[in-house]
Amino acid sequence: MLIFFILGLIFGSFLNVVVYRLNLSQSILGRSHCPNCKKKIRWHDNIPVLSFIILSAKCRDCGEKISYKYPLLEVLTGLVFALAGNYFFVFSSPNSWIETAFYLGVFFLLLIIFSYDLSHMEIPMIILWIAMGWIAVFYIFMDWISFNPQGGILSVRIYSGALAGVFAFLIFFALSAGSREKWMGMGDAYLALIVGFIVGWPAIFAALLLSFAIGAAAGVLLIIFGKKTMKSRIPFAPFLVTGTIIAVFLYQALPEIKYLLF
Numbered sequence: 001m002l003i004f005f006i007l008g009l010i011f012g013s014f015l016n017v018v019v020y021r022l023n024l025s026q027s028i029l030g031r032s033h034c035p036n037c038k039k040k041i042r043w044h045d046n047i048p049v050l051s052f053i054i055l056s057a058k059c060r061d062c063g064e065k066i067s068y069k070y071p072l073l074e075v076l077t078g079l080v081f082a083l084a085g086n087y088f089f090v091f092s093s094p095n096s097w098i099e100t101a102f103y104l105g106v107f108f109l110l111l112i113i114f115s116y117d118l119s120h121m122e123i124p125m126i127i128l129w130i131a132m133g134w135i136a137v138f139y140i141f142m143d144w145i146s147f148n149p150q151g152g153i154l155s156v157r158i159y160s161g162a163l164a165g166v167f168a169f170l171i172f173f174a175l176s177a178g179s180r181e182k183w184m185g186m187g188d189a190y191l192a193l194i195v196g197f198i199v200g201w202p203a204i205f206a207a208l209l210l211s212f213a214i215g216a217a218a219g220v221l222l223i224i225f226g227k228k229t230m231k232s233r234i235p236f237a238p239f240l241v242t243g244t245i246i247a248v249f250l251y252q253a254l255p256e257i258k259y260l261l262f
């Protein structure tokens with residue numbers, strides 16, 4: 001788990017770079033520099049979380065403050081990767097290596113969307129396209145190596161995912177079109193499609209219920225603490241991503257949950 005946690009910290013650091021540069025349409029390759037003084041960040045000042053603490057949240061060159069959200073996202077990615085390692089990875093099983101790689105990639109892309117929507121109130125379509133490609137490649141491969149003719153159509157992940165994806169898309173499309181994009185944007189509908197493919201049928205119900213419950217709870221708390229009003233726009237993707245990740249772990253930890261829903 002520690003190895004997966006450290007891997008997550010490194011990917012979390014990369015995630016921050018992707019979110020920052022995607023917004024400015026910069027290349028994701030090349031060394032990072034301070035957004036204020038433009039000086040290149042030294043390799044030893046670019047260590048996830050640790051550098052933030054050692055530099056006491058300031059740029060070494062100009063003293064510009066570094067946002068808390070960077071180390072927080074690194075730790076969050078670390079935790080999600082550690083849980084993925086815990087629930088999916090079995091050293092002696094080659095199939096579990098593939099399964100784990102699939103979920104690490106999916107969670108990484110979901111967390112980019114989480115962070116991007118939180119900062120910029122928008123879902124980057126390019127990340128959704130990459131997620132769709134990632135899912136298609138892995139599902140075709142995993143369905144092929146684990147095909148079970150007795151399992152029924154929903155044991156084929158790509159069919160189960162397509163059913164759940166279209167179902168979730170239609171709900172969000174209706175919310176978005178019905179409110180003229182006030183409650184939900186079309187970006188949320190495309191994200192819901194991807195979420196359906198990730199969790200499949202019937203886990204999509206758990207993922208959506210969790211997302212709406214977390215969203216409602218967070219909305220109430222933000223209004224109580226005066227950070228938002230009833231009229232504020234709150235991005236929904238962070239809740240959808242959180243609900244999805246929790247649903248994936250829940251189904252992996254307690255497979256019996258299926259029988260509760262149906």
Ligand SMILES: [Zn+2]
Pocket residue numbers: 034035036037038039059060061062063064
């Ligand atoms: Zn600086």
